[in-house]
């Protein structure tokens with residue numbers, strides 16, 4: 001009998017999306033997940049970090065999480081659960097209920113513990129993995145998101161983060177090799193940005209690690225590791241063309257720029273020391289993210305498109321989130337109101353309005369001004385330049401008049417200051 005593993009990550013429970021509460025979506029996902037664990041007869045569930053969206057999750061968010069743990073454990077007796085902390089989680093807080101969770105066969109690794117001689121305690125990072133009958137089949141290097149001070153400092157390192165993280169994985173692998181008996185596999189977990197992973201252009205939550213400096217080369221995961229379960233990047237993908245090094249991706253859509261994302265779990269079968277089967281399991285999306293129109297258009301056309309949306313019937317808790325994309329020729333202070341009224345009774349939740357203006361032609365290069373010129377600039381002149389830069393047209397007379405009134409008032413008040 002192969003060992004059956006399910007890999008999931010980046011739940012971000014408690015997340016709000018443009019001020020909309022997503023609890024319902026999380027509950028839908030987690031109850032579906034309980035069903036999958038049972039249906040696929042899973043031995044081990046791996047969760048690769050970002051359980052919660054914030055370090056101090058709300059009581060409601062915590063309830064959703066603990067309810068899931070209880071439900072999945074009673075639906076699938078003997079299931080082992082291994083969870084690591086992500087960069088959004090509080091490592092210490094996530095670990096706090098450890099004594100209770102051990103009774104549910106659940107291991108949470110948030111912190112990197114040290115021994116008395118300050119060396120890393122790999123016994124706490126490398127977890128024995130058993131099947132539902134309690135027979136040991138593998139070892140899991142459950143390495144949480146590593147912060148400064150978690151990873152060892154490598155003397156003379158050019159990039160201390162990359163080299164420190166590499167050291168942790170190398171040492172954990174050595175530890176696992178020493179522990180494992182013939183026929184037992186080694187698997188790894190991580191919450192990090194692997195080099196070459198495709199990120200999403202607008203997803204702020206995966207951007208907590210910035211720049212290429214903190215990328216980890218895929219070679220950090222030894223070829224001898226049967227499967228590496230990664231979290232942090234929200235688009236599901238394999239890394240460095242290695243089928244068995246994977247991001248499972250976020251179960252909920254996280255950004256309007258997601259194109260062709262298939263939200264998924266990864267199902268893995270281990271036989272002996274190898275992964276013999278690997279399958280993507282598509283997650284049903286409760287509330288989709290839609291853009292109308294697909295590229296910015298003028299307001300008349302946008303309003304027509306919005307008119308075609310289906311009417312709201314009953315609850316809106318699984319209605320799609322909507323981004324409206326409008327192209328304007330000038331400012332329109334009533335834009336938001338117009339759009340809000342258009343979708344008021346529609347089966348959507350208005351999340352954002354993306355306004356753009358026609359591209360300026362081949363605009364003349366911005367000239368560098370001399371000190372004298374800067375000194376002599378009139379407020380109206382600056383306002384006029386800014387307006388023209390944004391809307392590609394001159395200031396309307398009405399605005400000039402209003403602006404002059406404001407300037408006058410400011411000038412009158414000035415001597416009193």
Ligand SMILES: [Mn+2]
Nearest residue numbers: 010050205232
């Ligand atoms: Mn995340």
